[in-house]
Amino acid sequence: MTTTGRGDAPRGPFPLDPWVRSILRCPASGAELVDGSGPLGEPELHSTASSDPLAYPVRDGIPVLLVEDARPL
Incomplete structure (x- = not known):
């Protein structure tokens, strides 16, 4: 990925x-x-939710933000 230019x-x-x-x-x-x-x-990627936080996998450098692929923390 690139930087933002800032x-x-x-x-x-x-x-x-x-x-x-x-x-x-x-x-x-x-x-x-x-x-x-x-x-x-x-x-x-870990959710910072105070109740029932989830962990989302990163596959080949891409975050997979699908609840069905997440695991409870």
Whole structure:
């Protein structure tokens, strides 16, 4: 991925432009998503929801924001 042109570099375990990261939300709760790791160390996005947070897989560098593919945290 590229940067935004404002000097922001992609961050996290997989490259996402900062503007994309800032708008990603948990489809189930609407909570912010933060970088996380799965049980085997694979990259995930973790919901910051206060109740029933979910972890979404990242496959081939692409976040899969499907509730049916998420696991409970």
